[in-house]
Amino acid sequence: MRILINFSPRKTRVKQDGQTPIYVRFTVNSKRVDLSTGVFINPDHWDLVKQRIHDKIPGSHTINQRLDKLKTEIQDIFNQLKSNGEDFTVTSIKNILLNTKDSKCVLNVFDYYLENILAKLNKGYSLETYKHYKSSQKRLDEFIKFQYKKTDYLLESIDYKFLNSFDIYLKKEFNVHQN
DSSP: OOEEEEEEEOTTSOOTTSOEEEEEEEEETTEEEEEEEEEEEOGGGEETTTTEEOTTSTTHHHHHHHHHHHHHHHHHHHHHHHHHTOOOOHHHHHHHHTTOOOOOBHHHHHHHHHHHHHHTBTTTBOHHHHHHHHHHHHHHHHHHHHHHSSSOOBGGGOOHHHHHHHHHHHHHHHOOOOO
């Protein structure tokens, strides 16, 4: 797994003074994120090959350093996440970069849901319903540990393959029938 980081002017978002924003695009596993760098330039000052402002332009050194710093920061986040061995996506990198809350994991969401059911016991939910959901959570936890060798699974990573594998796991290990 590797990350690709590119900078480019966004010519579709031209300000009235003719300047365009520079965007950074980073790609991991064919998924990408585009973010504004907050830098605006005259599009004629941009070097497409070097992905930098031409050196002869006044103030180019400072802006190019700012872009280099951003690229290094994105690369560092990627390296840290990769070395931790946990699942992550480009959204995870974006969230850390922007200092926003990261995506939730499926068992965390399940905990939240169980708390809500417990709070509504005898007000729409029975104790048996709670026990069934608790059992489902336990089996999901066992599946994630068995299948992915992880303690939890990113909610945004759940796809058809995950759901199908879980269904097969329940049928094989617990003889669950479709109902």
